[in-house]
Amino acid sequence: MMHAIGIVETNVVARGLLAADAIVKAADVKLLVSTPVCPGKYLIIVQGSVASVKSSLDAGSNIAGESLIGSVVIPNVHSEVFPAISGTTEVDQIDAIGMIETYSAPSAIMAADEAVKSANIRLIEVRLSRALGGKAFALFTGEVGAVRAAIAAGVNRVKDQGLVLSTALIPAPHKDLIKYLM
Secondary structure (H helix, E strand, C coil): CCEEEEEEEECCHHHHHHHHHHHHHHCCCEEEEEEEECCCEEEEEEEEEHHHHHHHHHHHHHHHHHHEEEEEEEECCCCCHHHHHHCCCCCCCCCEEEEEEECCHHHHHHHHHHHHHHCCEEEEEEEECCCCCCCEEEEEEECHHHHHHHHHHHHHHHHHHCCEEEEEEECCCCHHHHHHHC
């Protein structure tokens, strides 16, 4: 079964909650995230087959109405994206560090998915708009060349949306910094 992620953002928390309920009732999807995020938006992320995710997002988007900021379906999501979103990734070693910072949660997820598919890296975290003023980021590790390639691929995936804020590449992070990333 092909797995997809579906993401819905609303600019009203109450409408987001209603949309989340409609999404999980409309099709066989697993609710991964349903939470208010900065600045007063609501974020919903589901996982399932492409058809189920599309169907459920249609239902949620209809309920969200004018409060809908956007919805996106990402088919064939890399398996590392799921634990990175939930903050449960276990990384044994940090080599070079790469980061792609975006203006929205969906764009960070899309950038992370493309980054991990395009280069030999490990996702550490995909932080989604909580306590970030609506911004989000993907954080990953690998050899310097792989991290550089992953940043380029991730940025390329979302650059047309105009949502890339910044990137960072740290070839040899200090050990004191590493302990805060693990």
